Amino acid sequence: MKLPLRYALALPVAALLVAAGCYSSHRAAAAPGEPPLDPALVAQGKVIFRGDTFGDEAFWTDVLGMHQVIAAAVDPTTALSVGLKVDAEALPSAVVQGIQSGAISLTDPATTVALLKLNAVVGVKGTVESVNGKDTLTRVGITCALCHSTVDDSFAPGIGKRLDGWANRDLNPGAIIALSPALGAATKAVYASWGKGKYDPRFNLDGQNGPQVIPPAYGLLGVHSVTATGDGSDLAYWNRYVAVTQMGGQGSFSEPRTGVNVTNGTTDLVSAKLPALQAYQLSLAAPRPPAGSFDATAAARGRAVFEGPGKCAACHSGPTLTDANFRLHLPSEVVSEPEPAGVPSYASRSATKRYRTAPLAGLWQHAPYFHNGTAPTLGAVVETYDTRKGLGLTSAQKADLVEYLKSL
Ligand code: HEC
Numbered sequence: 001m002k003l004p005l006r007y008a009l010a011l012p013v014a015a016l017l018v019a020a021g022c023y024s025s026h027r028a029a030a031a032p033g034e035p036p037l038d039p040a041l042v043a044q045g046k047v048i049f050r051g052d053t054f055g056d057e058a059f060w061t062d063v064l065g066m067h068q069v070i071a072a073a074v075d076p077t078t079a080l081s082v083g084l085k086v087d088a089e090a091l092p093s094a095v096v097q098g099i100q101s102g103a104i105s106l107t108d109p110a111t112t113v114a115l116l117k118l119n120a121v122v123g124v125k126g127t128v129e130s131v132n133g134k135d136t137l138t139r140v141g142i143t144c145a146l147c148h149s150t151v152d153d154s155f156a157p158g159i160g161k162r163l164d165g166w167a168n169r170d171l172n173p174g175a176i177i178a179l180s181p182a183l184g185a186a187t188k189a190v191y192a193s194w195g196k197g198k199y200d201p202r203f204n205l206d207g208q209n210g211p212q213v214i215p216p217a218y219g220l221l222g223v224h225s226v227t228a229t230g231d232g233s234d235l236a237y238w239n240r241y242v243a244v245t246q247m248g249g250q251g252s253f254s255e256p257r258t259g260v261n262v263t264n265g266t267t268d269l270v271s272a273k274l275p276a277l278q279a280y281q282l283s284l285a286a287p288r289p290p291a292g293s294f295d296a297t298a299a300a301r302g303r304a305v306f307e308g309p310g311k312c313a314a315c316h317s318g319p320t321l322t323d324a325n326f327r328l329h330l331p332s333e334v335v336s337e338p339e340p341a342g343v344p345s346y347a348s349r350s351a352t353k354r355y356r357t358a359p360l361a362g363l364w365q366h367a368p369y370f371h372n373g374t375a376p377t378l379g380a381v382v383e384t385y386d387t388r389k390g391l392g393l394t395s396a397q398k399a400d401l402v403e404y405l406k407s408l
């Protein structure tokens, strides 16, 4: 019935039904009622998302000393092993040939410096200057793309075309930060404990340790409640938070609900960029599931389970399959709490103390699930709901529901 062809076939009907107010849980291709995005602003935002550090070199270079760590110890093989990605389109053909023939060493940190000079390491911005005739990394900073872009591996594992908005679930930000000589042993131990694909965007402020799965930055058009806890009503709110309090960018962020109040530097390199940065993220549609990756007939049955005995549509409703635009949920309603052993409630550390119903587009692409990554697969998500909510679904219904989730 719907599924891959539904935009072509079902959308006009769905739009009529939405207009008639009698069809609540269909996800539309373009969010109805959203103002159109300005293409010029989107284009500016892409450059910012990929390449702007907001002056955070003051943190990554002057405080953490990461330029020295990289130059001394991070050869490309090591960089790829902690999940850093290389943008193949930034590599000149001579470099491509050199990598293919083995003439360019992937076990020499000087090669990493050369890649940074080419602006080819996704999300890492280096300044390379000639010092005594030798290319030297003098400044390094990070961009949004570090965590929220990956590559398609078309050249080699970890090397390919950029996929903006796809969370980099191979990245181990904690392991990278823990390399800094500026940190004490106890702090390093916390960073080193997070693992791949996770980052705690509050640890440096509240001292609690509860890493979050890095979420996609796509599929958010029409969702006016951002982050797992719905702390902000637009992306710009959270983008300012991360740019200032996490990346170390130059500017200010203040939030009375959590008491966070941070100002870095004396010039604001963040505020003016937020409208474009937001427009770019809103332009990133969730990727469609690959052809043949789910059973369409089972998925159609699964949708009926989602809307019927699974009771999922009680919260996952509307065009983006979330009620986030009008309510948040107490931790007691949410199946992903209590947190895994010893981890404090993430909601308790947030501005809202609640969770946002997650939008579901592109689910096939971004396992593991829930804010804390406690469900490794969509099958585990469905089992968790069935057990925690006492749904009593049959194994056939659960299997169909999984096919439906894979189709979104
Ligand atoms: C070190 C990794 C890291 C960097 C760098 C980073 N983020 Fe994030 N981002 C995260 C994590 C982890 C979360 C989840 C936070 C939460 O839900 O409380 C997140 C959440 C988000 C969300 C919310 C998504 C949603 O579903 O509501 C958006 C949007 C986002 N980041 C955009 C950005 C932008 C733009 C930048 C650059 C200014 C950036 N991030 C930099 C790790 C990162």
Ligand code: HEC
Binding pocket: 228, 306, 310, 311, 312, 313, 314, 315, 316, 329, 333, 334, 336, 337, 355, 356, 357, 358, 359, 360, 363, 368, 369, 370, 371, 372, 381, 382, 385, 386, 401, 405
């Ligand atoms: C009471 C409201 C509510 C109901 C009912 C509900 N959900 Fe959720 N759902 C949420 C919230 C809140 C989250 C975010 C939880 C988190 O991040 O830890 C979520 C997260 C998810 C996720 C993870 C998304 C991601 O990006 O990690 C999936 C998948 C999901 N729900 C599917 C379902 C299915 C299937 C059902 C029905 C069996 C269902 N939900 C019922 C509120 C609900």
